[in-house]
Amino acid sequence: MRLAELSRRAGVPRSTIKFYIREGVLSAGATHARNQASYGTQHLERLELIRALRDVAGLPLEVVARVTAELDRGWEGDPFAEAMLAMYALPSRAAAAGDEPERKRVAKEVRAFLRALPWTTDNERLFFADEIAAAVLQVRRYLYADFPVAGLAKYAEIAWLLSEAEFALAPGGPGVPMRARGDDLAEPTRRAILGSVLFERIFGALRHCANAMRSTRISTGAAVPPAAPRRPTRKRVAPRKKAKR
Amino acid sequence: MRLAELSRRAGVPRSTIKFYIREGVLSAGATHARNQASYGTQHLERLELIRALRDVAGLPLEVVARVTAELDRGWEGDPFAEAMLAMYALPSRAAAAGDEPERKRVAKEVRAFLRALPWTTDNERLFFADEIAAAVLQVRRYLYADFPVAGLAKYAEIAWLLSEAEFALAPGGPGVPMRARGDDLAEPTRRAILGSVLFERIFGALRHCANAMRSTRISTGAAVPPAAPRRPTRKRVAPRKKAKR
DNA sequence: GATATTGGATAGATTCACTATCCATAAAGC
DNA sequence: GCTTTATGGATAGTGAATCTATCCAATATC
Numbered sequence: 001m002r003l004a005e006l007s008r009r010a011g012v013p014r015s016t017i018k019f020y021i022r023e024g025v026l027s028a029g030a031t032h033a034r035n036q037a038s039y040g041t042q043h044l045e046r047l048e049l050i051r052a053l054r055d056v057a058g059l060p061l062e063v064v065a066r067v068t069a070e071l072d073r074g075w076e077g078d079p080f081a082e083a084m085l086a087m088y089a090l091p092s093r094a095a096a097a098g099d100e101p102e103r104k105r106v107a108k109e110v111r112a113f114l115r116a117l118p119w120t121t122d123n124e125r126l127f128f129a130d131e132i133a134a135a136v137l138q139v140r141r142y143l144y145a146d147f148p149v150a151g152l153a154k155y156a157e158i159a160w161l162l163s164e165a166e167f168a169l170a171p172g173g174p175g176v177p178m179r180a181r182g183d184d185l186a187e188p189t190r191r192a193i194l195g196s197v198l199f200e201r202i203f204g205a206l207r208h209c210a211n212a213m214r215s216t217r218i219s220t221g222a223a224v225p226p227a228a229p230r231r232p233t234r235k236r237v238a239p240r241k242k243a244k245r
Numbered sequence: 246m247r248l249a250e251l252s253r254r255a256g257v258p259r260s261t262i263k264f265y266i267r268e269g270v271l272s273a274g275a276t277h278a279r280n281q282a283s284y285g286t287q288h289l290e291r292l293e294l295i296r297a298l299r300d301v302a303g304l305p306l307e308v309v310a311r312v313t314a315e316l317d318r319g320w321e322g323d324p325f326a327e328a329m330l331a332m333y334a335l336p337s338r339a340a341a342a343g344d345e346p347e348r349k350r351v352a353k354e355v356r357a358f359l360r361a362l363p364w365t366t367d368n369e370r371l372f373f374a375d376e377i378a379a380a381v382l383q384v385r386r387y388l389y390a391d392f393p394v395a396g397l398a399k400y401a402e403i404a405w406l407l408s409e410a411e412f413a414l415a416p417g418g419p420g421v422p423m424r425a426r427g428d429d430l431a432e433p434t435r436r437a438i439l440g441s442v443l444f445e446r447i448f449g450a451l452r453h454c455a456n457a458m459r460s461t462r463i464s465t466g467a468a469v470p471p472a473a474p475r476r477p478t479r480k481r482v483a484p485r486k487k488a489k490r
Numbered sequence: 491g492a493t494a495t496t497g498g499a500t501a502g503a504t505t506c507a508c509t510a511t512c513c514a515t516a517a518a519g520c
Numbered sequence: 521g522c523t524t525t526a527t528g529g530a531t532a533g534t535g536a537a538t539c540t541a542t543c544c545a546a547t548a549t550c
Contacts, residue, residue, distance in 0.1 A: 142301065203400050210401070
Protein backbone atom coordinates (compact mmCIF):
# COMPACT_ATOMS: atom_id res chain seq x y z
CA MET A 1 0.00 0.00 0.00
CA ARG A 2 1.09 3.57 -0.59
CA LEU A 3 1.53 6.33 1.91
CA ALA A 4 -1.82 7.87 1.14
CA GLU A 5 -3.65 4.66 1.80
CA LEU A 6 -1.71 4.00 4.99
CA SER A 7 -2.55 7.49 6.10
CA ARG A 8 -6.21 7.03 5.38
CA ARG A 9 -6.48 3.63 6.99
CA ALA A 10 -4.64 4.59 10.14
CA GLY A 11 -6.28 7.97 10.39
CA VAL A 12 -2.91 9.65 10.70
CA PRO A 13 -1.89 12.52 8.40
CA ARG A 14 0.73 11.88 5.76
CA SER A 15 3.08 14.40 7.25
CA THR A 16 2.83 12.77 10.64
CA ILE A 17 3.70 9.39 9.20
CA LYS A 18 6.72 10.89 7.53
CA PHE A 19 7.64 12.48 10.80
CA TYR A 20 7.41 9.15 12.59
CA ILE A 21 9.67 7.57 10.00
CA ARG A 22 12.16 10.39 10.39
CA GLU A 23 12.12 9.94 14.14
CA GLY A 24 12.65 6.24 13.86
CA VAL A 25 9.51 5.04 15.58
CA LEU A 26 8.21 3.68 12.31
CA SER A 27 10.30 1.91 9.70
CA ALA A 28 10.40 3.29 6.18
CA GLY A 29 8.48 1.55 3.43
CA ALA A 30 10.19 -0.56 0.80
CA THR A 31 11.37 1.94 -1.79
CA HIS A 32 11.48 0.64 -5.35
CA ALA A 33 12.11 3.91 -7.08
CA ARG A 34 13.28 7.29 -5.98
CA ASN A 35 9.81 8.33 -5.03
CA GLN A 36 7.91 5.13 -4.76
CA ALA A 37 7.62 3.14 -1.58
CA SER A 38 5.12 0.59 -0.39
CA TYR A 39 3.97 -0.15 3.11
CA GLY A 40 2.62 -3.34 4.56
CA THR A 41 0.18 -4.23 7.28
CA GLN A 42 3.02 -4.25 9.75
CA HIS A 43 3.24 -0.50 9.19
CA LEU A 44 -0.43 -0.13 9.89
CA GLU A 45 -0.13 -2.20 13.04
CA ARG A 46 2.88 -0.31 14.22
CA LEU A 47 1.12 2.95 13.59
CA GLU A 48 -1.84 1.85 15.65
CA LEU A 49 0.45 0.79 18.45
CA ILE A 50 2.18 4.15 18.41
CA ARG A 51 -1.10 6.02 18.57
CA ALA A 52 -2.40 3.84 21.35
CA LEU A 53 0.76 4.24 23.36
CA ARG A 54 0.53 7.98 22.96
CA ASP A 55 -3.20 8.34 23.51
CA VAL A 56 -3.53 5.96 26.39
CA ALA A 57 -0.27 6.22 28.23
CA GLY A 58 0.89 9.58 26.96
CA LEU A 59 4.33 8.13 26.40
CA PRO A 60 6.87 10.44 24.82
CA LEU A 61 7.91 9.42 21.33
CA GLU A 62 11.39 8.66 22.52
CA VAL A 63 10.05 5.90 24.76
CA VAL A 64 7.80 4.63 22.00
CA ALA A 65 10.90 4.47 19.84
CA ARG A 66 12.66 2.32 22.42
CA VAL A 67 9.70 -0.01 22.58
CA THR A 68 9.44 -0.40 18.83
CA ALA A 69 13.19 -0.83 18.50
CA GLU A 70 12.98 -3.65 21.01
CA LEU A 71 10.15 -5.16 19.01
CA ASP A 72 12.11 -4.92 15.81
CA ARG A 73 15.12 -6.83 16.87
CA GLY A 74 13.44 -10.14 16.74
CA TRP A 75 12.32 -12.39 19.51
CA GLU A 76 10.30 -14.14 16.92
CA GLY A 77 10.09 -17.50 18.57
CA ASP A 78 8.91 -16.12 21.84
CA PRO A 79 6.13 -13.58 21.71
CA PHE A 80 6.00 -13.32 25.46
CA ALA A 81 9.65 -12.52 25.85
CA GLU A 82 9.32 -10.12 22.96
CA ALA A 83 6.40 -8.27 24.42
CA MET A 84 7.87 -8.16 27.85
CA LEU A 85 11.27 -6.99 26.81
CA ALA A 86 9.66 -4.29 24.77
CA MET A 87 7.56 -3.31 27.72
CA TYR A 88 10.55 -2.85 29.90
CA ALA A 89 11.78 -0.22 27.63
CA LEU A 90 8.65 1.56 28.78
CA PRO A 91 9.18 3.23 32.09
CA SER A 92 12.37 5.09 32.86
CA ARG A 93 10.67 8.12 34.27
CA ALA A 94 14.28 8.76 35.15
CA ALA A 95 14.77 11.84 37.28
CA ALA A 96 16.24 9.96 40.17
CA ALA A 97 17.23 11.74 43.31
CA GLY A 98 20.52 11.22 45.09
CA ASP A 99 24.02 11.02 43.78
CA GLU A 100 25.54 8.31 41.65
CA PRO A 101 27.06 6.08 44.36
CA GLU A 102 23.90 6.22 46.44
CA ARG A 103 21.79 5.17 43.52
CA LYS A 104 24.10 2.28 42.82
CA ARG A 105 24.02 1.17 46.42
CA VAL A 106 20.25 1.27 46.62
CA ALA A 107 19.92 -0.50 43.28
CA LYS A 108 22.11 -3.28 44.59
CA GLU A 109 19.99 -3.55 47.69
CA VAL A 110 16.86 -3.67 45.56
CA ARG A 111 18.31 -6.43 43.41
CA ALA A 112 19.00 -8.46 46.53
CA PHE A 113 15.48 -7.83 47.70
CA LEU A 114 14.03 -8.91 44.36
CA ARG A 115 16.09 -12.06 44.24
CA ALA A 116 14.74 -13.05 47.62
CA LEU A 117 11.14 -12.87 46.39
CA PRO A 118 9.44 -16.21 45.79
CA TRP A 119 8.60 -15.35 42.21
CA THR A 120 11.81 -13.96 40.84
CA THR A 121 13.19 -15.95 37.94
CA ASP A 122 16.71 -15.09 36.91
CA ASN A 123 19.25 -12.55 37.87
CA GLU A 124 19.86 -10.97 34.55
CA ARG A 125 16.52 -9.46 33.83
CA LEU A 126 16.42 -7.25 36.86
CA PHE A 127 16.32 -4.09 34.78
CA PHE A 128 13.65 -2.66 36.97
CA ALA A 129 15.95 -2.62 39.93
CA ASP A 130 17.18 0.75 38.77
CA GLU A 131 13.70 2.04 38.29
CA ILE A 132 12.60 0.82 41.68
CA ALA A 133 15.71 2.21 43.30
CA ALA A 134 14.98 5.59 41.75
CA ALA A 135 11.49 5.50 43.19
CA VAL A 136 12.80 4.53 46.61
CA LEU A 137 15.22 7.43 46.53
CA GLN A 138 12.42 9.81 45.70
CA VAL A 139 10.35 8.49 48.57
CA ARG A 140 13.32 9.06 50.84
CA ARG A 141 13.89 12.48 49.50
CA TYR A 142 10.35 13.72 49.66
CA LEU A 143 8.62 11.65 52.29
CA TYR A 144 10.43 9.25 54.60
CA ALA A 145 14.12 9.89 54.90
CA ASP A 146 14.76 6.35 56.01
CA PHE A 147 12.32 4.30 54.00
CA PRO A 148 13.83 0.81 54.00
CA VAL A 149 14.02 -1.36 50.93
CA ALA A 150 12.27 -4.01 52.97
CA GLY A 151 9.28 -1.69 52.99
CA LEU A 152 8.67 -2.82 49.42
CA ALA A 153 7.62 -6.29 50.56
CA LYS A 154 3.92 -5.61 50.85
CA TYR A 155 3.86 -3.82 47.55
CA ALA A 156 5.70 -6.62 45.82
CA GLU A 157 3.21 -9.10 47.14
CA ILE A 158 0.31 -7.08 45.87
CA ALA A 159 2.02 -6.50 42.54
CA TRP A 160 2.31 -10.24 42.05
CA LEU A 161 -1.36 -10.59 42.89
CA LEU A 162 -2.21 -7.94 40.36
CA SER A 163 -0.12 -9.54 37.66
CA GLU A 164 -2.05 -12.73 38.25
CA ALA A 165 -5.27 -10.88 37.59
CA GLU A 166 -3.84 -9.24 34.51
CA PHE A 167 -2.61 -12.44 32.99
CA ALA A 168 -5.81 -14.25 33.82
CA LEU A 169 -7.63 -11.74 31.74
CA ALA A 170 -5.47 -12.25 28.69
CA PRO A 171 -7.26 -14.18 25.95
CA GLY A 172 -6.15 -17.75 26.27
CA GLY A 173 -5.58 -17.25 29.97
CA PRO A 174 -7.70 -18.85 32.66
CA GLY A 175 -10.04 -15.88 32.81
CA VAL A 176 -13.23 -15.34 30.91
CA PRO A 177 -12.52 -15.58 27.22
CA MET A 178 -13.16 -12.35 25.45
CA ARG A 179 -13.32 -11.42 21.86
CA ALA A 180 -10.27 -9.47 20.88
CA ARG A 181 -10.77 -6.39 18.80
CA GLY A 182 -9.56 -6.55 15.22
CA ASP A 183 -8.23 -10.03 15.48
CA ASP A 184 -5.91 -9.74 12.54
CA LEU A 185 -4.02 -6.98 14.24
CA ALA A 186 -4.30 -8.06 17.82
CA GLU A 187 -1.30 -10.30 17.85
CA PRO A 188 -0.06 -11.27 21.30
CA THR A 189 2.73 -8.77 21.40
CA ARG A 190 0.54 -5.81 20.77
CA ARG A 191 -2.00 -7.09 23.22
CA ALA A 192 0.55 -7.59 25.93
CA ILE A 193 1.97 -4.12 25.58
CA LEU A 194 -1.37 -2.40 25.32
CA GLY A 195 -2.73 -4.50 28.14
CA SER A 196 0.04 -3.36 30.34
CA VAL A 197 -0.57 0.33 29.80
CA LEU A 198 -4.35 0.08 29.70
CA PHE A 199 -4.71 -1.86 32.89
CA GLU A 200 -2.24 0.42 34.54
CA ARG A 201 -4.68 3.19 33.81
CA ILE A 202 -7.66 1.23 35.06
CA PHE A 203 -5.94 0.13 38.18
CA GLY A 204 -4.68 3.62 38.87
CA ALA A 205 -8.19 4.98 38.74
CA LEU A 206 -9.46 2.29 41.06
CA ARG A 207 -6.58 2.94 43.39
CA HIS A 208 -7.48 6.62 43.63
CA CYS A 209 -11.00 5.60 44.35
CA ALA A 210 -10.01 3.16 47.07
CA ASN A 211 -7.75 5.71 48.71
CA ALA A 212 -10.53 8.25 48.72
CA MET A 213 -12.99 5.86 50.26
CA ARG A 214 -10.55 4.69 52.88
CA SER A 215 -9.67 8.22 53.84
CA THR A 216 -13.30 9.21 54.05
CA ARG A 217 -14.04 6.25 56.26
CA ILE A 218 -11.13 7.02 58.52
CA SER A 219 -11.91 10.69 58.86
CA THR A 220 -15.61 10.12 59.50
CA GLY A 221 -14.96 7.28 61.90
CA ALA A 222 -16.83 4.78 59.77
CA ALA A 223 -15.84 1.15 59.80
CA VAL A 224 -13.05 0.22 57.45
CA PRO A 225 -13.75 -3.17 55.90
CA PRO A 226 -10.64 -5.32 55.78
CA ALA A 227 -9.03 -6.01 52.47
CA ALA A 228 -10.60 -9.22 51.28
CA PRO A 229 -8.73 -12.18 52.77
CA ARG A 230 -8.98 -13.74 49.34
CA ARG A 231 -12.41 -15.18 49.44
CA PRO A 232 -13.11 -18.07 47.11
CA THR A 233 -13.31 -15.50 44.36
CA ARG A 234 -16.86 -16.44 43.84
CA LYS A 235 -18.05 -15.14 40.55
CA ARG A 236 -15.53 -16.91 38.39
CA VAL A 237 -18.30 -19.22 37.20
CA ALA A 238 -20.75 -17.80 34.80
CA PRO A 239 -22.47 -14.76 36.22
CA ARG A 240 -20.21 -12.28 34.56
CA LYS A 241 -22.21 -11.81 31.47
CA LYS A 242 -21.85 -9.48 28.63
CA ALA A 243 -21.47 -5.86 28.08
CA LYS A 244 -23.01 -4.02 25.32
CA ARG A 245 -22.07 -3.97 21.72
CA MET B 246 10.33 36.78 53.51
CA ARG B 247 11.08 38.40 50.18
CA LEU B 248 11.09 36.87 46.77
CA ALA B 249 14.86 36.49 46.73
CA GLU B 250 14.88 34.57 49.97
CA LEU B 251 11.99 32.37 48.90
CA SER B 252 13.84 31.68 45.70
CA ARG B 253 17.02 30.78 47.52
CA ARG B 254 15.34 28.59 50.11
CA ALA B 255 13.24 26.68 47.63
CA GLY B 256 15.99 26.47 45.07
CA VAL B 257 13.68 27.82 42.40
CA PRO B 258 14.66 30.82 40.25
CA ARG B 259 12.92 34.11 40.84
CA SER B 260 11.51 34.19 37.36
CA THR B 261 10.05 30.74 37.79
CA ILE B 262 8.32 31.76 40.98
CA LYS B 263 6.82 34.74 39.23
CA PHE B 264 5.75 32.46 36.45
CA TYR B 265 4.03 30.14 38.92
CA ILE B 266 2.20 33.08 40.43
CA ARG B 267 1.10 34.23 37.00
CA GLU B 268 -0.13 30.76 36.20
CA GLY B 269 -2.06 30.53 39.43
CA VAL B 270 -0.31 27.52 40.93
CA LEU B 271 1.18 29.70 43.62
CA SER B 272 -0.60 32.53 45.37
CA ALA B 273 0.91 36.00 45.25
CA GLY B 274 2.65 37.39 48.31
CA ALA B 275 1.08 40.05 50.48
CA THR B 276 1.87 43.30 48.71
CA HIS B 277 2.31 46.30 50.95
CA ALA B 278 3.63 48.70 48.38
CA ARG B 279 3.70 48.85 44.64
CA ASN B 280 6.81 46.76 44.49
CA GLN B 281 7.03 45.15 47.88
CA ALA B 282 5.52 41.83 48.76
CA SER B 283 6.28 39.31 51.44
CA TYR B 284 5.92 35.56 51.35
CA GLY B 285 5.33 33.13 54.17
CA THR B 286 6.25 29.56 54.85
CA GLN B 287 3.09 28.46 53.14
CA HIS B 288 4.62 29.73 49.93
CA LEU B 289 7.73 27.72 50.55
CA GLU B 290 5.70 24.60 51.26
CA ARG B 291 3.56 25.09 48.23
CA LEU B 292 6.62 25.58 46.10
CA GLU B 293 8.10 22.34 47.35
CA LEU B 294 4.86 20.54 46.66
CA ILE B 295 4.79 21.90 43.14
CA ARG B 296 8.34 20.80 42.46
CA ALA B 297 7.74 17.36 43.91
CA LEU B 298 4.59 16.91 41.88
CA ARG B 299 6.49 17.88 38.76
CA ASP B 300 9.67 15.94 39.45
CA VAL B 301 8.10 12.78 40.73
CA ALA B 302 4.88 12.49 38.87
CA GLY B 303 5.66 14.70 35.91
CA LEU B 304 2.27 16.31 36.28
CA PRO B 305 1.51 19.16 33.92
CA LEU B 306 1.23 22.53 35.60
CA GLU B 307 -2.43 22.71 34.79
CA VAL B 308 -3.08 19.66 36.93
CA VAL B 309 -0.88 21.00 39.69
CA ALA B 310 -2.97 24.15 39.53
CA ARG B 311 -6.14 22.15 40.05
CA VAL B 312 -4.61 20.41 43.02
CA THR B 313 -3.46 23.60 44.67
CA ALA B 314 -6.76 25.31 43.95
CA GLU B 315 -8.48 22.46 45.71
CA LEU B 316 -6.10 22.84 48.63
CA ASP B 317 -6.74 26.55 48.81
CA ARG B 318 -10.45 26.45 49.17
CA GLY B 319 -10.36 25.33 52.74
CA TRP B 320 -11.14 22.03 54.19
CA GLU B 321 -9.39 23.23 57.25
CA GLY B 322 -11.10 21.05 59.75
CA ASP B 323 -10.50 17.90 57.85
CA PRO B 324 -7.01 17.33 56.53
CA PHE B 325 -7.96 13.99 55.10
CA ALA B 326 -10.80 15.31 53.09
CA GLU B 327 -8.60 18.15 52.03
CA ALA B 328 -5.77 15.97 50.84
CA MET B 329 -8.04 13.51 49.18
CA LEU B 330 -10.13 16.04 47.37
CA ALA B 331 -6.99 17.67 46.12
CA MET B 332 -5.69 14.33 45.01
CA TYR B 333 -8.73 13.68 42.94
CA ALA B 334 -7.98 16.70 40.93
CA LEU B 335 -4.88 14.76 40.01
CA PRO B 336 -5.63 12.32 37.25
CA SER B 337 -7.93 13.26 34.42
CA ARG B 338 -5.66 11.96 31.73
CA ALA B 339 -8.80 12.76 29.80
CA ALA B 340 -8.60 11.60 26.21
CA ALA B 341 -11.55 9.30 26.54
CA ALA B 342 -12.64 7.23 23.63
CA GLY B 343 -16.22 6.88 22.50
CA ASP B 344 -18.92 9.45 22.05
CA GLU B 345 -20.66 11.47 24.68
CA PRO B 346 -23.69 9.26 25.31
CA GLU B 347 -21.59 6.13 25.47
CA ARG B 348 -19.30 7.68 28.03
CA LYS B 349 -22.25 8.74 30.11
CA ARG B 350 -23.75 5.29 29.96
CA VAL B 351 -20.54 3.57 30.98
CA ALA B 352 -19.93 6.09 33.74
CA LYS B 353 -23.36 5.31 35.13
CA GLU B 354 -22.61 1.62 35.01
CA VAL B 355 -19.32 2.21 36.77
CA ARG B 356 -21.02 4.22 39.47
CA ALA B 357 -23.41 1.36 40.08
CA PHE B 358 -20.50 -1.02 40.21
CA LEU B 359 -18.66 1.17 42.71
CA ARG B 360 -21.68 1.56 44.92
CA ALA B 361 -21.97 -2.20 45.15
CA LEU B 362 -18.44 -2.55 46.49
CA PRO B 363 -18.16 -3.32 50.19
CA TRP B 364 -15.96 -0.33 50.85
CA THR B 365 -17.72 2.48 49.06
CA THR B 366 -18.81 5.27 51.34
CA ASP B 367 -21.20 7.76 49.83
CA ASN B 368 -22.65 8.36 46.46
CA GLU B 369 -21.50 11.87 45.91
CA ARG B 370 -17.79 11.45 45.85
CA LEU B 371 -17.72 9.11 42.92
CA PHE B 372 -15.69 11.50 40.81
CA PHE B 373 -13.49 8.71 39.65
CA ALA B 374 -16.38 7.04 37.95
CA ASP B 375 -15.67 9.21 34.93
CA GLU B 376 -12.00 8.44 35.03
CA ILE B 377 -12.62 4.73 35.35
CA ALA B 378 -15.21 4.82 32.62
CA ALA B 379 -12.73 6.53 30.33
CA ALA B 380 -10.21 3.80 31.01
CA VAL B 381 -12.79 1.10 30.35
CA LEU B 382 -13.66 2.71 27.05
CA GLN B 383 -10.04 2.74 26.06
CA VAL B 384 -9.70 -0.93 26.92
CA ARG B 385 -12.72 -1.64 24.78
CA ARG B 386 -11.39 0.44 21.97
CA TYR B 387 -7.90 -0.94 21.90
CA LEU B 388 -8.10 -4.37 23.43
CA TYR B 389 -11.34 -6.13 24.26
CA ALA B 390 -14.33 -4.77 22.47
CA ASP B 391 -16.68 -6.16 25.09
CA PHE B 392 -14.77 -5.73 28.31
CA PRO B 393 -17.49 -5.74 30.96
CA VAL B 394 -17.60 -3.30 33.85
CA ALA B 395 -17.82 -6.33 36.11
CA GLY B 396 -14.31 -7.18 34.95
CA LEU B 397 -13.15 -4.43 37.29
CA ALA B 398 -14.01 -6.51 40.34
CA LYS B 399 -10.66 -8.18 40.78
CA TYR B 400 -8.83 -4.93 40.25
CA ALA B 401 -11.01 -3.12 42.73
CA GLU B 402 -10.32 -5.77 45.31
CA ILE B 403 -6.60 -5.47 44.82
CA ALA B 404 -6.79 -1.69 44.85
CA TRP B 405 -8.41 -1.82 48.26
CA LEU B 406 -5.68 -4.12 49.43
CA LEU B 407 -3.07 -1.73 48.15
CA SER B 408 -4.69 1.24 49.81
CA GLU B 409 -4.50 -0.67 53.07
CA ALA B 410 -0.78 -1.07 52.64
CA GLU B 411 -0.39 2.57 51.73
CA PHE B 412 -2.27 3.85 54.72
CA ALA B 413 -0.52 1.45 57.05
CA LEU B 414 2.73 3.01 56.02
CA ALA B 415 1.65 6.52 56.90
CA PRO B 416 3.44 7.80 59.99
CA GLY B 417 1.17 7.15 62.93
CA GLY B 418 -0.36 4.24 61.09
CA PRO B 419 0.07 0.65 62.13
CA GLY B 420 3.06 0.21 59.86
CA VAL B 421 6.69 0.61 60.72
CA PRO B 422 7.12 4.01 62.31
CA MET B 423 9.37 6.18 60.24
CA ARG B 424 10.85 9.56 60.64
CA ALA B 425 9.24 12.04 58.33
CA ARG B 426 11.52 14.30 56.41
CA GLY B 427 11.45 17.99 57.32
CA ASP B 428 8.82 17.67 59.95
CA ASP B 429 7.84 21.29 59.90
CA LEU B 430 6.80 21.02 56.28
CA ALA B 431 5.52 17.50 56.21
CA GLU B 432 2.02 18.32 57.22
CA PRO B 433 -0.51 15.58 56.60
CA THR B 434 -1.89 17.05 53.43
CA ARG B 435 1.42 17.25 51.70
CA ARG B 436 2.33 13.79 52.87
CA ALA B 437 -0.91 12.32 51.63
CA ILE B 438 -0.58 13.84 48.21
CA LEU B 439 3.07 13.04 47.81
CA GLY B 440 2.56 9.58 49.20
CA SER B 441 -0.05 8.95 46.59
CA VAL B 442 2.17 9.85 43.67
CA LEU B 443 5.34 8.36 45.09
CA PHE B 444 3.86 5.00 45.90
CA GLU B 445 2.17 4.96 42.58
CA ARG B 446 5.63 5.11 41.09
CA ILE B 447 7.02 2.41 43.37
CA PHE B 448 4.12 0.13 42.80
CA GLY B 449 4.24 0.67 39.07
CA ALA B 450 7.86 -0.41 38.98
CA LEU B 451 7.12 -3.50 41.03
CA ARG B 452 4.20 -4.27 38.80
CA HIS B 453 6.39 -4.19 35.73
CA CYS B 454 8.79 -6.46 37.48
CA ALA B 455 6.10 -8.92 38.48
CA ASN B 456 4.69 -9.00 34.97
CA ALA B 457 8.12 -9.67 33.55
CA MET B 458 8.79 -12.50 35.94
CA ARG B 459 5.40 -14.04 35.37
CA SER B 460 5.77 -13.90 31.64
CA THR B 461 9.23 -15.41 31.80
CA ARG B 462 7.95 -18.21 33.96
CA ILE B 463 5.07 -18.87 31.63
CA SER B 464 7.15 -18.85 28.48
CA THR B 465 9.88 -21.04 29.94
CA GLY B 466 7.41 -23.42 31.48
CA ALA B 467 8.67 -22.76 34.99
CA ALA B 468 6.31 -23.06 37.92
CA VAL B 469 4.28 -19.95 38.64
CA PRO B 470 3.93 -19.50 42.40
CA PRO B 471 0.41 -18.52 43.35
CA ALA B 472 -0.24 -15.03 44.55
CA ALA B 473 0.03 -15.27 48.30
CA PRO B 474 -3.27 -16.62 49.65
CA ARG B 475 -3.01 -13.90 52.20
CA ARG B 476 -0.90 -15.56 54.80
CA PRO B 477 -1.49 -14.46 58.39
CA THR B 478 0.01 -11.13 57.44
CA ARG B 479 2.21 -11.32 60.42
CA LYS B 480 2.72 -7.79 61.54
CA ARG B 481 -0.92 -7.02 61.99
CA VAL B 482 -0.48 -7.08 65.77
CA ALA B 483 -2.40 -4.09 66.97
CA PRO B 484 -5.52 -4.43 64.83
CA ARG B 485 -5.00 -1.38 62.71
CA LYS B 486 -6.90 1.58 63.91
CA LYS B 487 -7.04 4.99 62.49
CA ALA B 488 -4.19 6.69 60.78
CA LYS B 489 -2.21 9.69 61.69
CA ARG B 490 -3.19 12.90 63.37
C1' DG C 491 1.56 14.07 -23.24
C1' DA C 492 -1.28 15.92 -19.34
C1' DT C 493 -2.37 15.52 -14.76
C1' DA C 494 -2.07 13.82 -10.23
C1' DT C 495 0.47 11.64 -6.74
C1' DT C 496 4.62 10.24 -4.46
C1' DG C 497 8.64 10.48 -1.26
C1' DG C 498 11.93 13.52 0.58
C1' DA C 499 13.43 17.82 2.48
C1' DT C 500 12.67 21.88 4.85
C1' DA C 501 10.34 25.27 7.28
C1' DG C 502 6.53 26.69 10.15
C1' DA C 503 3.02 26.03 13.92
C1' DT C 504 1.71 25.06 18.60
C1' DT C 505 2.10 24.04 23.29
C1' DC C 506 4.49 23.76 27.50
C1' DA C 507 7.50 25.28 31.00
C1' DC C 508 10.47 28.21 31.82
C1' DT C 509 14.02 32.21 31.59
C1' DA C 510 15.70 36.80 30.68
C1' DT C 511 15.22 41.69 30.24
C1' DC C 512 13.38 46.13 31.17
C1' DC C 513 11.81 49.56 34.28
C1' DA C 514 9.73 52.63 37.63
C1' DT C 515 9.65 52.19 42.48
C1' DA C 516 10.94 51.19 47.05
C1' DA C 517 14.45 49.80 50.57
C1' DA C 518 19.08 49.88 52.68
C1' DG C 519 23.38 51.73 53.57
C1' DC C 520 25.92 55.74 54.23
C1' DG D 521 19.44 63.28 51.27
C1' DC D 522 21.66 60.42 48.06
C1' DT D 523 23.38 56.48 45.97
C1' DT D 524 23.12 51.66 45.24
C1' DT D 525 20.65 47.64 45.21
C1' DA D 526 16.67 44.83 45.10
C1' DT D 527 11.74 44.36 44.03
C1' DG D 528 7.53 43.33 41.52
C1' DG D 529 5.18 43.55 37.28
C1' DA D 530 5.11 43.28 32.39
C1' DT D 531 6.75 41.55 28.22
C1' DA D 532 9.44 39.02 25.26
C1' DG D 533 12.40 35.19 24.24
C1' DT D 534 14.11 30.20 24.58
C1' DG D 535 14.18 25.32 23.81
C1' DA D 536 12.12 21.00 23.57
C1' DA D 537 8.43 18.08 21.88
C1' DT D 538 5.14 16.98 18.40
C1' DC D 539 3.27 17.71 14.81
C1' DT D 540 1.71 20.26 10.10
C1' DA D 541 2.35 22.63 5.68
C1' DT D 542 4.73 23.67 1.63
C1' DC D 543 7.77 22.89 -2.09
C1' DC D 544 9.91 19.95 -5.55
C1' DA D 545 11.47 16.85 -8.92
C1' DA D 546 10.54 12.07 -10.02
C1' DT D 547 7.13 8.80 -11.12
C1' DA D 548 2.56 6.74 -12.11
C1' DT D 549 -1.73 6.76 -14.40
C1' DC D 550 -4.77 7.96 -17.77
